Amino acid sequence: MSSFSFTVQARDGAARAGRLVTPHGEIETPAFMPVGTAAAVKAVTARDLVEVGAQIILANTYHLMLRPGAEVVAGLGGLHGFTSWKGPFLTDSGGYQVFSLAGLRKLDEEGVRFKSHLDGSPHMLSPERSMEVQQLLGADVIMAFDECPPYPAPREAVDEATARTTRWAVRSRSAKTRDDQWLFGIVQGGVHLDLRERSARELVALDFPGYAVGGLSVGEPKEDMMRVLSHLQPLLPESKPRYLMGVGTPEDLIEGVHRGIDMFDCVMPTRNARNGQVFTSQGRLSIRNARFRDDPRPLDPACSCPTCRTASRAYLRHLHLAGEMTAATLLTLHNLFHYLDTLKEVGQSIRLGRFQDLRERRLAGPRAEVPEP
Amino acid sequence: MSSFSFTVQARDGAARAGRLVTPHGEIETPAFMPVGTAAAVKAVTARDLVEVGAQIILANTYHLMLRPGAEVVAGLGGLHGFTSWKGPFLTDSGGYQVFSLAGLRKLDEEGVRFKSHLDGSPHMLSPERSMEVQQLLGADVIMAFDECPPYPAPREAVDEATARTTRWAVRSRSAKTRDDQWLFGIVQGGVHLDLRERSARELVALDFPGYAVGGLSVGEPKEDMMRVLSHLQPLLPESKPRYLMGVGTPEDLIEGVHRGIDMFDCVMPTRNARNGQVFTSQGRLSIRNARFRDDPRPLDPACSCPTCRTASRAYLRHLHLAGEMTAATLLTLHNLFHYLDTLKEVGQSIRLGRFQDLRERRLAGPRAEVPEP
Numbered sequence: 001m002s003s004f005s006f007t008v009q010a011r012d013g014a015a016r017a018g019r020l021v022t023p024h025g026e027i028e029t030p031a032f033m034p035v036g037t038a039a040a041v042k043a044v045t046a047r048d049l050v051e052v053g054a055q056i057i058l059a060n061t062y063h064l065m066l067r068p069g070a071e072v073v074a075g076l077g078g079l080h081g082f083t084s085w086k087g088p089f090l091t092d093s094g095g096y097q098v099f100s101l102a103g104l105r106k107l108d109e110e111g112v113r114f115k116s117h118l119d120g121s122p123h124m125l126s127p128e129r130s131m132e133v134q135q136l137l138g139a140d141v142i143m144a145f146d147e148c149p150p151y152p153a154p155r156e157a158v159d160e161a162t163a164r165t166t167r168w169a170v171r172s173r174s175a176k177t178r179d180d181q182w183l184f185g186i187v188q189g190g191v192h193l194d195l196r197e198r199s200a201r202e203l204v205a206l207d208f209p210g211y212a213v214g215g216l217s218v219g220e221p222k223e224d225m226m227r228v229l230s231h232l233q234p235l236l237p238e239s240k241p242r243y244l245m246g247v248g249t250p251e252d253l254i255e256g257v258h259r260g261i262d263m264f265d266c267v268m269p270t271r272n273a274r275n276g277q278v279f280t281s282q283g284r285l286s287i288r289n290a291r292f293r294d295d296p297r298p299l300d301p302a303c304s305c306p307t308c309r310t311a312s313r314a315y316l317r318h319l320h321l322a323g324e325m326t327a328a329t330l331l332t333l334h335n336l337f338h339y340l341d342t343l344k345e346v347g348q349s350i351r352l353g354r355f356q357d358l359r360e361r362r363l364a365g366p367r368a369e370v371p372e373p
Numbered sequence: 374m375s376s377f378s379f380t381v382q383a384r385d386g387a388a389r390a391g392r393l394v395t396p397h398g399e400i401e402t403p404a405f406m407p408v409g410t411a412a413a414v415k416a417v418t419a420r421d422l423v424e425v426g427a428q429i430i431l432a433n434t435y436h437l438m439l440r441p442g443a444e445v446v447a448g449l450g451g452l453h454g455f456t457s458w459k460g461p462f463l464t465d466s467g468g469y470q471v472f473s474l475a476g477l478r479k480l481d482e483e484g485v486r487f488k489s490h491l492d493g494s495p496h497m498l499s500p501e502r503s504m505e506v507q508q509l510l511g512a513d514v515i516m517a518f519d520e521c522p523p524y525p526a527p528r529e530a531v532d533e534a535t536a537r538t539t540r541w542a543v544r545s546r547s548a549k550t551r552d553d554q555w556l557f558g559i560v561q562g563g564v565h566l567d568l569r570e571r572s573a574r575e576l577v578a579l580d581f582p583g584y585a586v587g588g589l590s591v592g593e594p595k596e597d598m599m600r601v602l603s604h605l606q607p608l609l610p611e612s613k614p615r616y617l618m619g620v621g622t623p624e625d626l627i628e629g630v631h632r633g634i635d636m637f638d639c640v641m642p643t644r645n646a647r648n649g650q651v652f653t654s655q656g657r658l659s660i661r662n663a664r665f666r667d668d669p670r671p672l673d674p675a676c677s678c679p680t681c682r683t684a685s686r687a688y689l690r691h692l693h694l695a696g697e698m699t700a701a702t703l704l705t706l707h708n709l710f711h712y713l714d715t716l717k718e719v720g721q722s723i724r725l726g727r728f729q730d731l732r733e734r735r736l737a738g739p740r741a742e743v744p745e746p
Contacts, residue, residue: 038695039688045699046683068666068691075667076687084683293441294448310419310457314449315412318441322411325698326418 004140004182004209006241012355014233014260017347020241022088022140023180024080027055029241029262030346032253032339033090035270037063039073039083042270043328044336046084051306052337053344056088056140058265061133062097066116066123070136078138089139090265092245093172093186094125095146096214107147109164127171135178143212144172146186151219158190166202173206184210184243191224193231200235211236212243213261222252229259236260250279250342254359257346264343269335274328276320279338283365287331292317305337306330377555377582379614385728387606387633390720393614395461395513396553397453400428402614402635403719405626405712406463408643410436412446412456415643416701417709419457424679425710426717429461429513431638434506435470439489439496443509451511462512463638465618466503466545466559468519469587480520482537500544508551516585517545519559524592531563539575546579557583557616564597566604573608584609585616586634595625602632609633623652623715627732630719637716642708647701649693652711656738660704665690678710 006029008018020027034041034049036057041049049057059079064070076082079089095112098105102114102123111126125133130145145168149161165188176183185208189195203211213232216225229244236242243263244256253264269279276287280300285292287299298308299316307316307330319327342362349358379402381391393400407414407422409430414422422430432452437443449455452462468485471478475487475496484499498506503518518541522534538561549556558581562568576584586605589598602617609615616636617629626637642652649660653673658665660672671681672689680689680703692700715735722731 038692038697040692040697040699043698043702045679045702047679067695068687072667072687072691076669076685081669082685082688082691084688294445296449296454306418306420312449312455314441314445315455315457318445318455319411319413322440324411324413325416325701326413328698329416329418329702 003180006210006239008239010351012350012353013258015257015346015350015355016260016262017350018241018262020262022056022182024089024140025055025087027088028344028347030253030257030343031055031263032343033058033263033265034336035060035265035267036083036085037267038067039064039079041332041336043274043325043332046086048306048329048333049085049336050087052333053340054087054336056090057085058090058092059137059139060097061091061094061130061137062101062125064091064137065094065125065133066118066121070133074136074138078136080138088141089137090141091134091137091139091143093130093143093145094133095130096148096246098125099148099150109167111145127168128175131172131175135176135181139181141182141184141210142176144169144183144185144208146188146214148188148215148218149190151190153190155192158188158192159195162188162190162195162199166199169203169206169208173208182209184208184212184241186212186214186245187232187236188215189228190215191220191228193228196228196232197235200232204235204237208240210241210243212245214245216244217247217252225252226255226259229256229261233260250339251363253339253343254346254362257343257350257355258359269339270332273331273335276327276331278331279335281365287313287317287320287327289317299331299334300338303334303338303341305334305341307334307337376553379583379612381612383724385723385726386631388630388719388723388728389633389635390723391614391635393635395429395555397462397513398428398460400461401717401720403626403630403716404428404636405716406431406636406638407709408433408638408640409456409458411440412437412452414705414709416647416698416705419459421679421702421706422458422709423460425706426713427460427709429463430458431463431465432510432512433470434464434467434503434510435474435498437464437510438467438498438506439491439494443506447509447511451509453511461514462510463514464507464510464512464516466516466518467498467506468503469521469619471498472521472523482540484518500541501548504545504548508549508554511551512554514555514557514583515549517542517556517558517581519561519587521561521588521591522563524563526563528563528565531561531565532568535561535563535568535572539572542576542579542581546581555582557581557585557614559585559587559618560605560609561588562601563588564593564601566601569601569605570608573605577608577610581613583614583616585618587618589617590620590625598625599628599632602629602634606633623712624736626712626716627719627735630716630723630728631732642712643705646704646708649700649704651704652708654738660686660690660693660700662690672704672707673711676707676711676714678707678714680704680707680710
């Protein structure tokens with residue numbers, strides 16, 4: 001356990017800048033974790049990820065248990081032996097994907113039986129099986145098995161799922177045997193502040209080394225998400241890392257940091273890149289737009305990523321419209337750099353006591369399509 | 374014109390090692406040119422190409438005139454301004470793709486009218502228009518507009534196409550006005566040695582700075598291709614570069630060098646990579662093969678490419694089967710490195726007078742699926 005630590009090094013209001021140390025490397029927080037669903041971040045290589053400044057990658061337990069199988073990954077040395085990424089990994093519990101992707105689910109107190117979305121084969125996830133799979137995968141940070149209710153859902157259903165999440169957290173903790181992994185608990189409770197508070201208090205009593213906030217960004221209004229985060233902020237231990245799962249836009253990340261969050265993951269920068277949607281310091285743009293046909297400028301003249309250093313909007317538009325995979329690679333590199341660089345800048349602003357200035361500037365800035373030149 | 378030169382620096386039999394100097398850089402010969410159809414080599418970035426040792430890229434005139442349009446490329450500074458590849462480019466004449474891809478072709482002495490395979494829009498290519506387009510694209514080496522007959526074809530049709538190719542070569546030469554591009558003539562004649570000889574003599578009389586051999590690898594038996602190359606070898610000027618278009622396997626490249634060829638292009642390393650087909654020093658393998666599921670070894674233990682330094686067969690198989698674009702990237706990098714490295718080794722062997730040793734060793738070696746471990 002001594003190879004793990006989390007230190008808050010600076011505060012500005014509720015915002016924190018710190019350092020998470022894991023057996024496979026250190027992560028400066030606030031941190032963004034690119035999503036590597038199938039043990040690879042789509043369209044880029046591990047070398048690319050190092051170059052754009054990634055420090056930790058998220059991999060999906062659900063996908064990897066189905067293909068190639070957790071036992072196959074374990075036989076090749078876990079995620080660190082199997083993949084080309086040698087830095088820290090985090091795996092999710094599998095719960096979220098079971099509820100959003102798998103077919104023919106059957107949920108009871110034991111766990112969830114489901115059919116693979118790939119081939120219909122039957123599988124089961126429970127706290128014990130999720131821990132077994134995540135221990136076979138060998139990520140540095142692993143997640144307790146939780147039930148993530150849909151939005152909207154009746155309050156009673158959310159109440160039930162939240163209570164079960166606590167019971168499953170107890171079982172997850174008991175089932176974990178490896179001491180070179182940190183297990184985080186997941187707070188549920190939907191948009192109900194009292195359920196969120198109960199969930200947080202129950203999980204904090206279990207003394208996990210870190211806490212995630214799950215069940216947000218599932219369709220609820222953004223104000224509700226922010227209300228939940230504000231409410232949870234004083235309830236979660238100051239000295240432990242806090243991870244907001246599956247969120248969001250660069251502005252959402254800044255608002256999360258403002259409410260005490262240290263870690264984020266989201267498919268938005270990578271998925272949007274493959275669809276030609278680009279994040280820039282001047283707002284978002286769609287590379288398909290006809291006005292970029294002859295535009296010799298980089299995606300973002302203020303950006304120093306490998307794509308902005310070497311490719312024009314005109315060239316990227318051409319590659320995207322021609323269906324060239326290279327377009328996905330170059331736009332993914334840019335979007336990831338934009339996310340990672342945004343949180344780097346956020347961290348620096350916290351250390352300098354200027355986070356609120358940055359927050360106000362970024363949130364007042366353009367977010368939509370880049371205006372005409 | 375002074376920024377161009379070609380020097381044969383060493384010979385071993387008919388095999389030659391030399392240097393081609395262009396306005397955008399030098400190329401060691403024998404050289405392999407990765408194919409960048411749409412002004413990008415599929416699945417890799419320009420930085421990747423530098424890393425695997427590419428020195429010149431081929432781009433397709435037909436594809437680029439249709440999308441984004443030669444005038445668009447010219448407005449952005451030609452291929453060197455438009456793309457991220459700053460080294461030498463070669464463009465083909467467009468003739469081959471017109472005959473293999475376009476719809477509703479109408480050929481006469483003036484040129485070819487055709488409909489775009491993308492949107493059915495009408496276009497025309499002729500020696501004059503091909504030169505205009507290739508000058509707008511601005512590659513270092515450009516090709517005369519030729520007629521490439523199919524295989525098999527009646528001898529009279531091949532005779533006719535070969536004679537027309539000479540007349541079009543004269544018109545191509547007259548239409549070329551930029552003096553910072555080298556224009557190569559293309560020898561046609563199918564598998565008929567007398568037609569090949571006539572074509573070569575007529576084109577050599579036109580005094581092009583380099584010569585390509587076209588119309589091979591279009592379905593004819595490999596022995597016929599080798600017979601044509603052996604016949605042409607003494608007919609083409611010793612002091613000028615010779616380019617075998619659209620060929621082939623690594624063994625074909627070695628056999629081409631043995632018959633005096635200096636330059637090659639082929640989609641095989643890149644296209645095969647996207648299909649999971651890999652070239653190694655021990656033969657070819659399909660990464661889909663079930664026996665690689667748990668194989669921790671690199672694709673080729675003798676290879677030092679970026680992929681073999683960082684990824685196992687098991688991981689690459691998983692990425693390929695999961696449909697991850699990264700698989701295409703990593704396998705393309707490997708296959709290109711294998712091709713480029715093979716010709717580097719060939720060049721060194723020529724300089725050391727050991728080309729025949731290398732040729733015999735490589736041609737005696739395994740070519741098919743890697744044997745079971």
